[in-house]
Amino acid sequence: MNRIDNKFKEKKNLLSVYFSAGYPQLEDTVTIIKNLQASGVDMIEIGLPFSDPLADGPTIQKSSTKALNNGMTTEKLFTQLENIRDQIDIPLIIMGYFNPMIQFGIKKFCHRCNEIGIDGIIIPDLPVEVYHEDYKSVFDNYGLYNMFLITPQTSNERIRYIDKVSNGFIYMVSSSSVTGAKNTFQKNQIEYFKRVDDMKLKTPKIIGFGISNSETYNAAIRYSEGAIIGSAFIKFLEKQGVNKIGSFVSSIR
Amino acid sequence: MNYNVDERGYYGDFGGAFIPEMLYPNISELKKNYIKISNEPGFKKEFDSLLKEYVGRPTPLYYAKRLSNRYNCRIYLKREDLCHTGAHKVNNTVGQILLAKRLGKSRIIAETGAGQHGVATATVCALMGIKCVVYMGQLDIKRQAPNVARMKMLGAEVRSAESGSKTLKDATNEAIRDWINNPEDTHYIIGSVVGPHPYPDMVARFQSIISEETKWQLNKYEKRDYPDFLIACVGGGSNAAGLYYHYLNDERVKIIAVEAAGKGIDSGESAATSALGKEGIIHGSKTLLMQTSDGQITEPYSISAGLDYPGVGPMHAHLFRSRRAEFISIPDQEAMDWGLTLSQLEGIIPAIETAHAFAILDSKKFKPSDVIVFNCSGRGDKDLSTYIDYFKL
Numbered sequence: 001m002n003r004i005d006n007k008f009k010e011k012k013n014l015l016s017v018y019f020s021a022g023y024p025q026l027e028d029t030v031t032i033i034k035n036l037q038a039s040g041v042d043m044i045e046i047g048l049p050f051s052d053p054l055a056d057g058p059t060i061q062k063s064s065t066k067a068l069n070n071g072m073t074t075e076k077l078f079t080q081l082e083n084i085r086d087q088i089d090i091p092l093i094i095m096g097y098f099n100p101m102i103q104f105g106i107k108k109f110c111h112r113c114n115e116i117g118i119d120g121i122i123i124p125d126l127p128v129e130v131y132h133e134d135y136k137s138v139f140d141n142y143g144l145y146n147m148f149l150i151t152p153q154t155s156n157e158r159i160r161y162i163d164k165v166s167n168g169f170i171y172m173v174s175s176s177s178v179t180g181a182k183n184t185f186q187k188n189q190i191e192y193f194k195r196v197d198d199m200k201l202k203t204p205k206i207i208g209f210g211i212s213n214s215e216t217y218n219a220a221i222r223y224s225e226g227a228i229i230g231s232a233f234i235k236f237l238e239k240q241g242v243n244k245i246g247s248f249v250s251s252i253r
Numbered sequence: 254m255n256y257n258v259d260e261r262g263y264y265g266d267f268g269g270a271f272i273p274e275m276l277y278p279n280i281s282e283l284k285k286n287y288i289k290i291s292n293e294p295g296f297k298k299e300f301d302s303l304l305k306e307y308v309g310r311p312t313p314l315y316y317a318k319r320l321s322n323r324y325n326c327r328i329y330l331k332r333e334d335l336c337h338t339g340a341h342k343v344n345n346t347v348g349q350i351l352l353a354k355r356l357g358k359s360r361i362i363a364e365t366g367a368g369q370h371g372v373a374t375a376t377v378c379a380l381m382g383i384k385c386v387v388y389m390g391q392l393d394i395k396r397q398a399p400n401v402a403r404m405k406m407l408g409a410e411v412r413s414a415e416s417g418s419k420t421l422k423d424a425t426n427e428a429i430r431d432w433i434n435n436p437e438d439t440h441y442i443i444g445s446v447v448g449p450h451p452y453p454d455m456v457a458r459f460q461s462i463i464s465e466e467t468k469w470q471l472n473k474y475e476k477r478d479y480p481d482f483l484i485a486c487v488g489g490g491s492n493a494a495g496l497y498y499h500y501l502n503d504e505r506v507k508i509i510a511v512e513a514a515g516k517g518i519d520s521g522e523s524a525a526t527s528a529l530g531k532e533g534i535i536h537g538s539k540t541l542l543m544q545t546s547d548g549q550i551t552e553p554y555s556i557s558a559g560l561d562y563p564g565v566g567p568m569h570a571h572l573f574r575s576r577r578a579e580f581i582s583i584p585d586q587e588a589m590d591w592g593l594t595l596s597q598l599e600g601i602i603p604a605i606e607t608a609h610a611f612a613i614l615d616s617k618k619f620k621p622s623d624v625i626v627f628n629c630s631g632r633g634d635k636d637l638s639t640y641i642d643y644f645k646l
Contacts (some may be wrong), residue, residue: 051417051549052535055273055431061416075545099534103548124273125534149274153436158277170267173275177434 002145003091003119003196004168007042008204014226015217015253016043016206017233018095020063021080022072023049024237029080031242037090039249045122045228048077048096055124057180059231063238074104078112085117093147095122106135110142120145120168130164149173152192156199163201170203172196172224174210181212181232184218193223255499256577258457258568259405262450263539265575267567270449272537273546275433279441280358280449286543287455290355291348303347304462307380310344312463314470314514319598324575326619329480330601330629331467335490340631341460341492341602342373345443348459350377353440360384360439364414364428366393366421366488367558367635368400368606370444375409379487384410388427393558400635418552421562425536425571446566449537453494453566460495467626468499475624484509485628486610487580488524492568492630497572507579509617511610511631512567513578514582524553525582526565527573535564541573556585556639583612589643591634604631605639 007014010038017036021029031212035138036044046073048073049064056064073118094113101109101123121144126135128148139146145168153176157224162170175182175189178194189210196205206226207220229252236248262268262284272280290296304310312332321328325439333341346363353361361378363385365371371387378385387404391413394401404411417423425448432441446453446460464483472478483500485493487510515523523529530541535550542564543551557559565573572578592608595601603611607630619625633640640646 051551052422052426054426054536055275055433058416059432065417068549075547099544099550100548102533102545103531103544110346125537127270127272127274127277130269130271151275151277153278154274155278155409176275176436178275178430 003169004043004145007091008169008225011042012225013207013221014042015249016045016226016228017041017232018045018047018228019233019237020047020049020060020067022067022070023063023234024066024241026070026072027080028138028242029077030084032136033084034090035245036249039246041090041249042094042226043091045093045095046077048074048100048139049093050097050100053097055178055213057178057231059072059181060179063234070132073110074100078116081116090119091119093120093122098123098126107138110138110144113144114142118144119145122147122171124149126191128165132165147171150196152176152189159196159199159201163203166203169225170201170205171228172205172207174207174220177209179209179231181235182216183212184211185210185216190219195222197223214252254575256572258450258454262454264567264571267570268453269539270537271534271539272364272449273433277546279432279436283455284451286356287352287451290352291458292516293587296351296355300351304344306581308343308347309335309402310462311470312336312466314474316474317599324614324619325621326623326625329624329626331463331496331628333463333628334601334603334607334632336391338373338376339634340369340373341463341495342370342444343376343383344462344495345456345459345491346370346373346377346446350383351379353476354381355382356440358438359439360386361442362386362388362428363429363442363444364421364424365387366424366561368393368397369402369559369635371409371411371615372400372403372407374442374444375404375407378409379407380500386431387411388414388424388431390414390424392419393421393424394507397558409437413456420428420520420552422620422621423552431446431537445491446494446568447536447538452474453568456491457498457568459496460491460635462612463492463495463500463628464497467496471624478508479503480624480626482507482623482625484511484610484613484625486560486606486630487565487569488513488562488606489564490627494511494566496569496626496628508572508577509613510572510580511613512580513557513560513609514584514589515554515556517584518582522554524555524560524562526563527580528582530565536595538564538567540564540567540570541585555568556589557609559604559606560609581613583609587612587615592640593644601629602633604633605636607631
């Protein structure tokens with residue numbers, strides 16, 4: 001059974017954290033993952049940097065660019081993660097744009113993920129329909145989940161469709177926006193969380209984009225099974241480095 | 254073989270819509286409506302009338318006598334440079350603004366490199382009284398000051414794209430991010446046959462007026478409605494798509510696409526996407542693009558800002574792979590020389606983009622009976638400072 005499913009079975013109110021692999025320093029990847037697990041984080045999204053991250057705001061654009069300048073590549077990331085399962089037992093997800101995966105070779109990419117013990121992938125620019133037509137069988141062969149996004153603009157009908165074809169969790173984008181930390185949620189966002197929560201989907205939901213502190217985390221988990229923090233954590237890494245991650249996590253919950 | 258788009262939004266292996274879920278409602282709204290709306294009699298009437306009365310169409314198909322004599326063939330220029338705002342770009346922005354109005358949108362965004370598409374968008378927004386924001390790379394804002402001023406005069410807000418390499422590719426990223434942030438009231442007017450389906454087809458349809466006119470104009474002058482060769486420059490490829498459109502499946506017509514070799518294909522400073530690109534995804538479309546072996550998109554180079562794009566429209570990627578079109582790349586120097594040659598042979602100062610197309614005359618051999626149509630896609634006013642620096646005028 002996939003570690004992601006197990007995590008949702010054993011625990012409520014998950015906290016998932018995103019970071020750009022290769023940032024702040026090229027070789028920080030394993031240290032960040034270890035420190036996040038030691039701080040009690042439930043799931044980690046490892047960002048595969050891309051030159052043109054369309055769905056990301058300034059913070060993640062900057063960390064991606066820095067990571068690439070540091071020398072991060074798909075091959076480099078897989079090398080860094082080679083023995084990660086000796087020390088890490090929480091679910092690990094790779095989040096990245098589709099073009100670098102195509103160049104690496106989709107089959108080879110999935111194969112390496114499977115060898116390392118990656119549990120799932122999030123590809124913001126691979127639409128659910130295209131995935132199902134052209135790529136699902138490869139991902140399935142390697143036991144990899146592919147998680148999809150929904151947004152405040154996604155119709156109920158489409159949410160039902162995505163729920164039906166989803167594994168792992170549904171990534172609920174909190175607002176109509178690119179990634180980025182915000183201090184509080186607006187009324188219409190809370191209404192959207194409620195609307196989707198009331199749909200009683202079969203797939204767990206995690207809310208991401210705009211989660212930055214305990215207030216937004218707590219608001220999110222009232223209507224979902226967990227929350228994802230990205231930009232706020234990257235800003236923290238920029239200022240505090242990789243050794244005080246525990247203090248960041250304890251400021252959230 | 255069909256060289257046009259299929260029901261799935263693909264040209265052969267290329268195209269599709271690789272978009273984040275955040276853009277799904279906007280893209281599916283467009284997909285559902287773009288053909289339906291543009292076929293409505295009211296739309297057609299307004300579009301045709303604006304093209305005639307405002308843009309100045311039909312543009313002449315001009316028989317270039319001195320050029321024809323020199324190269325011993327029959328050369329025609331499709332004079333898109335005579336369109337309002339100085340290039341073919343406005344054909345598309347007129348179409349898209351009418352579409353945006355019918356979709357109830359109250360705000361327009363656009364990306365621009367050299368500023369031609371930005372100016373064409375700002376122009377139609379002024380015409381319709383709709384708010385306009387144009388994203389332009391920080392470097393391009395510095396390089397293309399007159400076009401920035403034109404957009405401002407037309408009432409548009411020009412926003413500097415400061416991510417990545419700070420040029421057209423990044424301006425496009427910023428426009429897409431703006432659309433993600435403003436999904437309800439905003440329409441994104443893409444300036445070329447790039448981006449997710451249905452953009453490449455929609456833009457090609459609005460530009461197809463170029464070959465529609467070419468057909469009846471050729472019939473008038475040559476007593477046949479098709480040429481032997483069609484020749485156009487290709488960056489993203491909208492002027493070329495417009496010139497080829499009605500001849501795509503007419504195998505009597507040979508198609509030549511001219512890309513910018515920059516300082517030479519192997520120099521590391523080039524924009525010859527067909528030669529240097531590999532299949533991948535850029536701005537929501539599967540196409541050929543210049544990238545590293547790790548799949549990071551690289552920065553192209555050409556002396557002409559309009560050809561300075563790391564990808565190419567999926568229609569052109571398909572024309573290249575299927576060998577329907579011959580792709581030739583022309584270095585900066587030859588293009589610049591042709592800017593001067595065309596000026597002095599025909600009294601037409603072309604945009605540097607356009608000058609690339611003519612440069613194939615030096616290597617390509619034609620028969621005296623060959624009828625050749627060049628798309629004279631833009632005029633050189635915007636490039637005067639580059640010409641002045643280059644030729645020490």
